[in-house]
Amino acid sequence: MKLKQILYKVLFPLIGFGALIWFLIRVIPKPSRAAYPCMRAAYPMASAFVVYLLGLAASAFAMGKVREHWKNSRYWVMSGFLIVALITGFFAFQADQPTVYANVSHLDTANAPIGVGKGIFPGRVVWVHNPAAVNQACTNTTNNYWLQDNNTYQSAVNDMVSNAIRSLTGKGSDAESWDAIFRYYNQTHSRGNVGYTAGEKIVIKLNFNTGASGNSYTRADLRTVDTSPQMAYAILNQLVNVVGVAQENISIGDPGRNFDDVYWNKCHPDFPNVHYWGNGNGRTPIVKSANPELMTSDGQLQNYIPACYVEAAYLINIPVFKQHHRAGISLSSKNHFGTLLRFSSDGTAFPYHYSLPCTQGDGTVDNGGYGKYRIFVDFIGHKDLGGKTILYLFDALWSSTNYGDPPWKWRMAPFNNTYPASIFASQDPVAIESVGYDFLHAEFYSGNPSGNAFPQYLGVDDFLRQAADSVNWPKGIKYNPEGNGVYLPRSMGVHEHWNNSTDQKYTRDLGTGTGIELVKINNTTSVDGSLSKTQPTEFILEPNYPNPFNPSTTIIYNLPQSAHVDLSIYNVQGQCIQRLVDAYQTAGVYSVQWNGQFKGTAAASGVYFARLNAEGSQGVQSQVQRMLLLK
Numbered sequence: 001m002k003l004k005q006i007l008y009k010v011l012f013p014l015i016g017f018g019a020l021i022w023f024l025i026r027v028i029p030k031p032s033r034a035a036y037p038c039m040r041a042a043y044p045m046a047s048a049f050v051v052y053l054l055g056l057a058a059s060a061f062a063m064g065k066v067r068e069h070w071k072n073s074r075y076w077v078m079s080g081f082l083i084v085a086l087i088t089g090f091f092a093f094q095a096d097q098p099t100v101y102a103n104v105s106h107l108d109t110a111n112a113p114i115g116v117g118k119g120i121f122p123g124r125v126v127w128v129h130n131p132a133a134v135n136q137a138c139t140n141t142t143n144n145y146w147l148q149d150n151n152t153y154q155s156a157v158n159d160m161v162s163n164a165i166r167s168l169t170g171k172g173s174d175a176e177s178w179d180a181i182f183r184y185y186n187q188t189h190s191r192g193n194v195g196y197t198a199g200e201k202i203v204i205k206l207n208f209n210t211g212a213s214g215n216s217y218t219r220a221d222l223r224t225v226d227t228s229p230q231m232a233y234a235i236l237n238q239l240v241n242v243v244g245v246a247q248e249n250i251s252i253g254d255p256g257r258n259f260d261d262v263y264w265n266k267c268h269p270d271f272p273n274v275h276y277w278g279n280g281n282g283r284t285p286i287v288k289s290a291n292p293e294l295m296t297s298d299g300q301l302q303n304y305i306p307a308c309y310v311e312a313a314y315l316i317n318i319p320v321f322k323q324h325h326r327a328g329i330s331l332s333s334k335n336h337f338g339t340l341l342r343f344s345s346d347g348t349a350f351p352y353h354y355s356l357p358c359t360q361g362d363g364t365v366d367n368g369g370y371g372k373y374r375i376f377v378d379f380i381g382h383k384d385l386g387g388k389t390i391l392y393l394f395d396a397l398w399s400s401t402n403y404g405d406p407p408w409k410w411r412m413a414p415f416n417n418t419y420p421a422s423i424f425a426s427q428d429p430v431a432i433e434s435v436g437y438d439f440l441h442a443e444f445y446s447g448n449p450s451g452n453a454f455p456q457y458l459g460v461d462d463f464l465r466q467a468a469d470s471v472n473w474p475k476g477i478k479y480n481p482e483g484n485g486v487y488l489p490r491s492m493g494v495h496e497h498w499n500n501s502t503d504q505k506y507t508r509d510l511g512t513g514t515g516i517e518l519v520k521i522n523n524t525t526s527v528d529g530s531l532s533k534t535q536p537t538e539f540i541l542e543p544n545y546p547n548p549f550n551p552s553t554t555i556i557y558n559l560p561q562s563a564h565v566d567l568s569i570y571n572v573q574g575q576c577i578q579r580l581v582d583a584y585q586t587a588g589v590y591s592v593q594w595n596g597q598f599k600g601t602a603a604a605s606g607v608y609f610a611r612l613n614a615e616g617s618q619g620v621q622s623q624v625q626r627m628l629l630l631k
Contacts, residue, residue, distance in 0.1 A: 063081075111505075113507055116493070123493075126168050130159075134397055156589070160423045206318050224404045225320055227320055247272070255286045257277075263276070294382060304343040312384075316391045328460030329440050369458055380463075393424070414552075417546045430467045433464055544625060551631075553627060556589065569609070
């Protein structure tokens with residue numbers, strides 16, 4: 001036995017007792033601290049110590065019974081207690097062996113960035129969260145699917161994309177923001193201080209996992225989450241109507257899939273000359289590049305890519321926000337498996353899975369750990385993939401638990417059992433995936449209600465460490481995805497983990513370093529009815545969510561016409577304790593949060609009522625919803 005193992009066994013009771021006390025002192029006053037990395041580290045030691053004590057106590061009790069029955073010659077009963085003593089004693093002395101999960105990740109030290117941030121504001125990631133952007137009551141059943149306009153509100157998504165690019169660039173208008181995005185890209189790629197030039201082609205890579213065989217989704221297809229049609233429409237609207245890109249210079253979709261009728265009917269009427277990838281019915285077939293353009297840096301594979309990628313000047317990457325049973329996470333890098341799908345050796349993505357942590361997708365991490373070849377690094381650096389990407393947009397309006405799963409309501413704060421209704425944006429490919437990883441890692445922990453914890457695989461973030469700094473490249477691997485002897489730069493972005501899942505802060509947020517900056521935008525204003533194709537037709541105060549709640553809850557209401565609105569919180573005595581809205585509002589969908597406070601202090605547990613009054617052209621309308629605050 002190694003010396004450090006002997007010392008650990010000797011010191012285990014003291015270490016375990018300390019971990020237990022520390023955990024109780026920190027977590028009991030504030031349960032949310034249980035999600036902190038330090039608490040996650042202390043919990044296994046503390047729980048092992050509790051098992052150790054219980055085992056010793058049970059073993060001591062059983063041995064006492066053994067002596068008692070030996071004296072009274074009750075040998076059969078004595079034998080039973082002896083077995084109990086041996087078993088409980090065994091578990092007690094095994095408890096000082098910390099459980100080792102070969103397939104479970106560990107996080108690097110929080111707020112310890114590696115690499116160099118990219119973007120107008122280096123390392124900036126913008127997170128726009130608007131619970132009212134989607135129908136939180138969506139059932140995702142026949143005729144009520146997540147991707148329909150009555151469940152994903154186009155005007156809200158338009159606003160979210162606008163807010164994202166403005167915050168990303170620090171500009172006051174969408175046009176200025178796009179000009180800044182194009183200029184930054186061109187300046188950093190030796191193309192001069194110029195914006196978009198007429199005639200330049202743009203590829204928009206969406207993330208489809210269904211629609212492989214035709215242009216109409218099956219009922220099962222409609223239930224599973226892909227990049228939303230509303231996101232596709234919003235980005236086309238920006239490029240065509242704000243930037244001024246000619247429609248015929250835009251290609252959109254997922255090369256390995258068809259642009260389904262749901263998406264076609266959404267986008268084609270307003271943008272008829274855009275190239276929508278697929279077969280038949282006006283779609284544009286994907287044509288492979290003249291030569292193989294991607295060479296994996298380990299020398300295992302080479303592959304053609306779509307010719308339109310080679311011809312394009314720019315690329316926009318819009319994946320879905322989800323975990324994945326092979327890669328752990330499925331974001332912008334994993335999205336490029338779809339780029340290669342149509343031209344892979346067997347027509348599937350299987351040839352590329354060998355570089356992922358869980359190659360077989362069966363839960364066994366057979367390629368985990370760090371310092372392994374990761375194809376995602378090739379994707380980030382390839383001249384026609386990450387090398388042409390001007391903007392990364394994560395569609396987290398709905399999210400899912402795997403590549404082909406239905407929408408998932410997130411449990412972690414601030415979502416609190418609601419659909420995430422979010423968009424993430426960045427110019428830094430490493431920073432945005434690092435933020436995505438932290439969210440997914442916190443949501444899909446071992447034992448979470450989804451039943452899957454793929455982000456916990458050991459080595460999921462290996463590619464991020466490697467893309468951030470070449471000192472983390474595997475031994476014997478020099479990333480050269482074009483196979484031309486020109487290696488990727490030392491850093492393609494910045495990687496770090498946040499301080500904890502409650503505060504969600506990185507070093508630039510804390511002012512302690514030059515890593516990631518997470519800019520949070522919480523939209524609680526209206527969805528502009530004049531822009532919405534699904535303007536509400538009824539006056540409705542939706543049930544708040546979550547309910548019961550602690551400490552905050554979200555209240556959504558629909559105004560079919562302009563009115564003076566009073567939204568207030570009442571206690572059971574009928575007293576108004578908090579007025580949330582007292583203003584004239586135009587028709588639309590509104591979302592407001594109540595933080596569970598009364599005059600600046602936390603309200604007591606109990607029943608409360610949200611009352612909505614609207615006085616407009618149709619007179620006074622009023623509705624009430626019952627809420628339960630539990631602590």
